[in-house]
Amino acid sequence: MMRTSIVCVLLAVPALLFTAQRPVDLSQQRVVDLTHAYGPSTIFWPTSPTRFELKALAAGQTPGGYFYSANTFCTPEHGGTHLDAPVHFFEKGLTADKVPVEQLIAPAVVIDISAKAAADRDYRLTVEDVAAFEKGHGRIARGTIVLLRTGWSKYWPNVKQYLGDDTPNDASKLSFPS
Numbered sequence: 563m564m565r566t567s568i569v570c571v572l573l574a575v576p577a578l579l580f581t582a583q584r585p586v587d588l589s590q591q592r593v594v595d596l597t598h599a600y601g602p603s604t605i606f607w608p609t610s611p612t613r614f615e616l617k618a619l620a621a622g623q624t625p626g627g628y629f630y631s632a633n634t635f636c637t638p639e640h641g642g643t644h645l646d647a648p649v650h651f652f653e654k655g656l657t658a659d660k661v662p663v664e665q666l667i668a669p670a671v672v673i674d675i676s677a678k679a680a681a682d683r684d685y686r687l688t689v690e691d692v693a694a695f696e697k698g699h700g701r702i703a704r705g706t707i708v709l710l711r712t713g714w715s716k717y718w719p720n721v722k723q724y725l726g727d728d729t730p731n732d733a734s735k736l737s738f739p740s
């Protein structure tokens with residue numbers, strides 16, 4: 563069974579301070595970086611034939627007398643903290659470059675299922691979880707980014723603990739909350 567593992571969201575702000583239709587004033591909000599560093603230990607989907615590769619092209623003084631640094635990198639799409647474009651599982655869905663940036667910066671709410679995930683590593687968010695959140699915090703406004711806190715970051719970057727299985731090229735025995 564295929565499941566996406568991580569949702570990339572760059573901004574988490576209190577949603578109850580404003581509606582999703584208004585622009586976000588970053589000077590009035592707390593910006594939280596939820597990303598994991600991208601590098602050799604980044605977790606990728608097991609069937610990915612390659613991993614993150616970084617090669618230094620230059621790093622040092624040039625004959626012209628100035629410092630110059632440049633790298634080249636290659637990476638599969640589905641690893642680490644990333645955005646899954648709608649086209650990932652929908653042939654008529656948008657590709658990442660077509661997703662309006664306005665949809666990626668918005669008020670966010672966090673639904674915490676970490677206790678349930680700790681008891682059942684295959685736990686999946688339910689309608690009842692969302693309803694319980696709204697009962698306690700108010701209705702989630704249209705356009706709000708909903709973040710799911712699974713508590714799974716504690717396992718990063720241990721592949722076996724994070725994905726439930728570390729068999730190369732085999733996604734059939736994965737186990738994690740979603």
Ligand SMILES: [Zn+2]
Nearest residue numbers: 566640641646
């Ligand atoms: Zn992905």
